[in-house]
Amino acid sequence: MKKGTFEVKVGLAEMLKGGVIMDVTNVEQAKIAEDAGASSVMALERIPADIRAHGGISRMSNPEMILKIKEAVSIPVMAKCRIGHFAEAQILQEIGVDFIDESEVLTPADEENHIWKQDFNVPFVCGCRNLGEALRRIGEGAAMIRTKGEPGTGDIVEAVRHMRGVTAEIRRLSTLDKSELMATAKILGAPFAIVEWVAQNGKLPVPNFAAGGIATPADASLMMQLGAEAVFVGSGIFKSDDPKPRAEAMVKAITHYQDFAVLAEVSRGLKDAMVGISASTLEENEKMAKRGW
Amino acid sequence: MSELNIGVLGIQGAYEKHALSIALAGANAEIIKYREQLDQIDGLILPGGESTTMSKMMGFRIDYKDILAFAEKKPVFGTCAGLILLGKGIDDPRIHQFELMDVSVARNAYGSQKDSFIDNLTLVFDKENPFHAVFIRAPQIENIGDDICVLATCNNTPVLIESNLYLGASFHPELTPDLRIHKYFIQKIMEVKNGKTPKSA
Numbered sequence: 497m498k499k500g501t502f503e504v505k506v507g508l509a510e511m512l513k514g515g516v517i518m519d520v521t522n523v524e525q526a527k528i529a530e531d532a533g534a535s536s537v538m539a540l541e542r543i544p545a546d547i548r549a550h551g552g553i554s555r556m557s558n559p560e561m562i563l564k565i566k567e568a569v570s571i572p573v574m575a576k577c578r579i580g581h582f583a584e585a586q587i588l589q590e591i592g593v594d595f596i597d598e599s600e601v602l603t604p605a606d607e608e609n610h611i612w613k614q615d616f617n618v619p620f621v622c623g624c625r626n627l628g629e630a631l632r633r634i635g636e637g638a639a640m641i642r643t644k645g646e647p648g649t650g651d652i653v654e655a656v657r658h659m660r661g662v663t664a665e666i667r668r669l670s671t672l673d674k675s676e677l678m679a680t681a682k683i684l685g686a687p688f689a690i691v692e693w694v695a696q697n698g699k700l701p702v703p704n705f706a707a708g709g710i711a712t713p714a715d716a717s718l719m720m721q722l723g724a725e726a727v728f729v730g731s732g733i734f735k736s737d738d739p740k741p742r743a744e745a746m747v748k749a750i751t752h753y754q755d756f757a758v759l760a761e762v763s764r765g766l767k768d769a770m771v772g773i774s775a776s777t778l779e780e781n782e783k784m785a786k787r788g789w
Numbered sequence: 790m791s792e793l794n795i796g797v798l799g800i801q802g803a804y805e806k807h808a809l810s811i812a813l814a815g816a817n818a819e820i821i822k823y824r825e826q827l828d829q830i831d832g833l834i835l836p837g838g839e840s841t842t843m844s845k846m847m848g849f850r851i852d853y854k855d856i857l858a859f860a861e862k863k864p865v866f867g868t869c870a871g872l873i874l875l876g877k878g879i880d881d882p883r884i885h886q887f888e889l890m891d892v893s894v895a896r897n898a899y900g901s902q903k904d905s906f907i908d909n910l911t912l913v914f915d916k917e918n919p920f921h922a923v924f925i926r927a928p929q930i931e932n933i934g935d936d937i938c939v940l941a942t943c944n945n946t947p948v949l950i951e952s953n954l955y956l957g958a959s960f961h962p963e964l965t966p967d968l969r970i971h972k973y974f975i976q977k978i979m980e981v982k983n984g985k986t987p988k989s990a
Contacts, residue, residue, distance in 0.1 A: 497908045504905045507925040507964050511837050511869070514801040531883065533845035535801055535838065570881070570896055571839050572926065594902035594926070617903040744845075751800050751846055752822065758850070 500617030505639035508572065508595065508619055509703040512536055512640075512726055516716070516746045517705075519543045519730040522561070523568045529733070532743035536572040536595070538728065539565040544601050544648030544784070545731035545770065554602045556584040559591050566592065574621070579788045580606025589618040595640070596620050598633075600787035601647045601730075610788065613637030623707065625658045625785055627665035631686035631694070632789075634702055641700055643724070644785040645708015648731050650772025652709045652718065654785055659706055659722045669695040708785070711736070711769045713749035713762050720753035735770035742766055793978055796821040796830035798856075800846045802838015802870060806963040807971075814971040816978075824855040832864040832978035835871025837925065837961055840896070843870060844885045853885050860889055864954045864981055866974045872957040873928050890955050891934025898929030910941040910948065910960075915969055922948065922960040930959055951977075954987050 498504075515535025520526040521543060529537050541557045542550065556577050566573045572594035577584035579598055584605075588596050598611055600623050613620040614637035622633035623644035630641045643662070645655030665684075672680060672695060681691040693701055706724035710716055711732035719727055729746055736742045745762035752758035780786065797807045799820035808818035811834070819830060827833070833856070835843075847853045859865075865887075867875035877886050878893035899905070905926055909919035920941065930947045933939070941949035948959045949970070956977065962970040981987060 497906050499904060499906045501907060503923060503964070504907055504925065505902075507923050507961060508902050508905065510803045510806060510961075510964060511839070511925055513803060513805065513838075514799070515839065515842055530841055531845070533801075533842045535842050566901075571841060572902065589903060592901040592903060619902065747801075747842065747845065748849060752850065755822075755850075 502637070502639065505619035506702055509621075509640040512572070512705075513703055514750060515726050516743075516750050517574065517726065517728045518733055518743060519728075520565065521734070523564050525734055525739070526565045526569050528740055529743055530569045530571050532740060533747035534571060534743065535726070536574055537565065537569060538574045538576065538597065538730075540576055543731045543734060545650075545735050546648075547601060548648045548782070556581070556588065556602070559587060562588070562593060563591055576602055577611075578602040579604040580609050580611060582611045585611055585616065585620075589616055593618060598622050598638075600644055600784045604787050610636055621705070623785070623788065624662065626661045627669070627694075628684035628686045629789065630662055630700060631684060631690045634690055634700070635687040638702065640703050640705060642705040642707040642728060643719075645706070645710070646775040646778070647708045647784050649709050649775050649778070650711040650732060650735070650770040651775040652711070652715045654775050655706055655708045655710065655719060656722065658708075658785075659719060659724060662700075662704070663723045666694060666698060666700070670698045709775070711772065713745045713759055716746055716749045717753040717759050720750060726750065731770055737767035742769075793817065793832070793975060793982070794819055794830045795832045795834065795975065795978065796826065797834045797836055798843070798851075798871075800838070800851075801842045802836045803961065803963055804836045804838075807834050807836050807868075810963045810968060810971045811975070814968045814975055816975050822850060824851045827851075827855055827859045830863075831982055832866070832974065833859060834974075835865065835867040835874050836963070837869035837871060840870040840873045841883050843874065844883055847885055853887070857887055860887065860954065864956070864974065864978050864987070865889065866956040866958075868958045868961055868963065869925065869927060872959055875955055875957050890937065890950070890952055890957055892930055892937060892950060892957065893932045894928040894959070895931050896928050897926050899924065899927050902926055908943050910943055912949070912969060913940050914973060920962075920967055920969065921965050922962070923964045924960045927959045954981065
């Protein structure tokens, strides 16, 4: 019997496909999310929109709060650690979190190095803006990749940019001659073996999800049609005027992301989505997607 | 075998992987999201994923009773969360179990994800080579009825079982390239289609 192998880590990511992973800040929200059909919850003290509003240093959530949520739900529980903060990740693994998000939503702990995720038994998800970044994280051991988008804005534009960027680069890779792959790996700044795998298979070697700015069922469908295999919804549910029906609508929208009658049906009757902020009005130092490399 | 159509319930979870295994094993695979699609298939797979999510979505475009009616005459294979749905005895009003197999399972009984594991199993119908089985936050089979035939065990606990028209696994044969279990299910569907009595212990 073996635990913590790459196959076992990617296995859980496979089980989360076609689902919605919802940010929750307490037991009550976690139960609403689970009852609405969420495939997983992300336990954190403040959702990205509030992290933006409050400022200050944003760290791993209190383990006590995460454990309470773990006790309250049967679905997998994820939690975030700071980029490069492997000690936070060790604590999260110790308390039995099912997936760790090494996340740009929190204040980075290391501006040079991400966590060496291969040393952990628990799987990691990491954000990316482009293919090179995705493949570096996979090289470090990430078992799931998601777009960074621009968290806490309710603006989908950055998630679309990142997803289109990754898929366009994958398409381009699959057209290259073998002799061109090493130079491409150099430009991408990515491990050669993974570049070669992607060129041969035309996809990432781990599931590819969308996050960062998803606020409506239409946003969720858009990201799925652009190639995402599941979505994370952060501030979009509990910053809206109607969390419960919106959470249910999101779940239906992901299962039926290509059924426009369903999408129309679940979009009707929802109250206002989160107000949001346009990502293009953010100062460069306010953009969370810039964190990590 | 190419005339067989096998559906995979496509609400949430690893349904694409199952469809790929079915196609590689030589049958037609179809992702099932609507009740009308059930008329066109000879067998159904309930994939891994979250049983609460799948239960919640029953009644939207495909209903619990549609699948139950299908399962009266045609084979169903449940893996992980799908096995939970096939069994009985879960004390959670949000989970709609079909109670098609006389088996009680405990959810997440092996612990959280850090305790997920791989192990080699011996299949009773093909003992020569071990089956590399991936267990992800797996349900544990606790009690089985007299009509349940055990096809594989792990640490003395049944992990692959069969009774009547149904097959259940607490692990994920769709995550590995070994197609023997999918082929076994296809064979079962063929036999039922040709009027043979399904197997029980």
